[in-house]
Amino acid sequence: MSIQELINQIHKKKSFLCIGLDVDLEKIPAYLLSEEDPIFAFNKAIIDATQQFAVAYKPNTAFYEACGIKGWKALQKTVDYLHDNYPEIYTIADAKRGDIGNTSRMYAKTFLLDMGFDSVTVAPYMGKDSVEPFLEFQNRHTILLALTSNEGAFDFQTKKVDDLELYKQVLTTSRTWKNSENLMYVVGATKAEYLQEIRKIVPNSFLLVPGVGAQGGKLEEVCKSGMNKDVGLLVNSARKIIYASDSSNFAEVAGAKAEVLQKQMEEELRQL
Numbered sequence: 001m002s003i004q005e006l007i008n009q010i011h012k013k014k015s016f017l018c019i020g021l022d023v024d025l026e027k028i029p030a031y032l033l034s035e036e037d038p039i040f041a042f043n044k045a046i047i048d049a050t051q052q053f054a055v056a057y058k059p060n061t062a063f064y065e066a067c068g069i070k071g072w073k074a075l076q077k078t079v080d081y082l083h084d085n086y087p088e089i090y091t092i093a094d095a096k097r098g099d100i101g102n103t104s105r106m107y108a109k110t111f112l113l114d115m116g117f118d119s120v121t122v123a124p125y126m127g128k129d130s131v132e133p134f135l136e137f138q139n140r141h142t143i144l145l146a147l148t149s150n151e152g153a154f155d156f157q158t159k160k161v162d163d164l165e166l167y168k169q170v171l172t173t174s175r176t177w178k179n180s181e182n183l184m185y186v187v188g189a190t191k192a193e194y195l196q197e198i199r200k201i202v203p204n205s206f207l208l209v210p211g212v213g214a215q216g217g218k219l220e221e222v223c224k225s226g227m228n229k230d231v232g233l234l235v236n237s238a239r240k241i242i243y244a245s246d247s248s249n250f251a252e253v254a255g256a257k258a259e260v261l262q263k264q265m266e267e268e269l270r271q272l
């Protein structure tokens with residue numbers, strides 16, 4: 001999907017909500033465990049109940065990899081289901097990859113070509129030659145970790161290197177890489193106070209913002225400094241939506257939670 005198509009969807013749905021599909025078999029309703037593919041059954045129900053309020057879905061691959069081959073199959077079925085039934089939805093593989101160039105090329109092929117995701121998250125630590133292989137695909141995006149939502153972000157990301165904080169180095173330097181127009185960045189909702197500075201460096205880039213909901217990030221604070229003229233935000237929430245109920249009406253309750261966030265987003269878009 002192109003960036004312009006994503007922007008069009010945001011305006012059409014009045015939403016920049018990304019729903020995290022972090023499926024934990026210990027948290028889904030117990031009765032689903034007797035299904036042939038409980039992970040996919042859960043995802044399908046959540047997607048069908050929430051898709052009208054969201055523009056993107058982000059399965060974190062860790063939750064699928066933890067289930068071995070069954071998990072990988074459920075992940076592929078989930079992304080296929082989205083593309084076949086809701087082709088307007090943007091898909092993100094939250095895989096946080098990045099390695100030496102020829103290895104990164106394999107990761108890029110896996111997620112962006114073979115599995116068919118619109119985007120994949122990538123760690124910047126190994127630098128230009130580890131990220132550029134992901135940037136080669138037209139209308140596919142690489143979402144680089146810039147300033148993450150966790151406490152450990154302060155261990156390295158905010159430390160100065162050559163007089164500039166590391167997350168700023170990541171933003172500034174990555175903009176010089178080949179096909180950098182295919183970059184987006186991860187900035188945690190819990191780091192909203194940094195967004196003003198971040199927007200000075202990447203005024204036009206899309207930001208994937210996880211951490212609203214279970215991690216305590218606030219949508220209003222993210223929008224205040226993070227929005228740009230094209231909206232420029234995909235705000236992710238997973239646990240607070242998908243595990244809002246563990247009874248038979250779990251999907252309906254997830255839909256209601258997603259709608260609450262969508263309504264807040266509609267209000268933010270009105271003020272743009």
Ligand SMILES: O=c1ccn([C@@H]2O[C@H](COP(=O)(O)O)[C@@H](O)[C@H]2O)c(=O)[nH]1
Pocket residue numbers: 020022060094147148149150186187188210211212213214215236237238239240
């Ligand atoms: O900085 C980051 C980068 C990625 N994540 C991921 O986003 C979701 C958040 O889930 P919640 O349940 O809404 O907290 C999860 O997959 C994380 O691995 C992040 O939280 N922060």
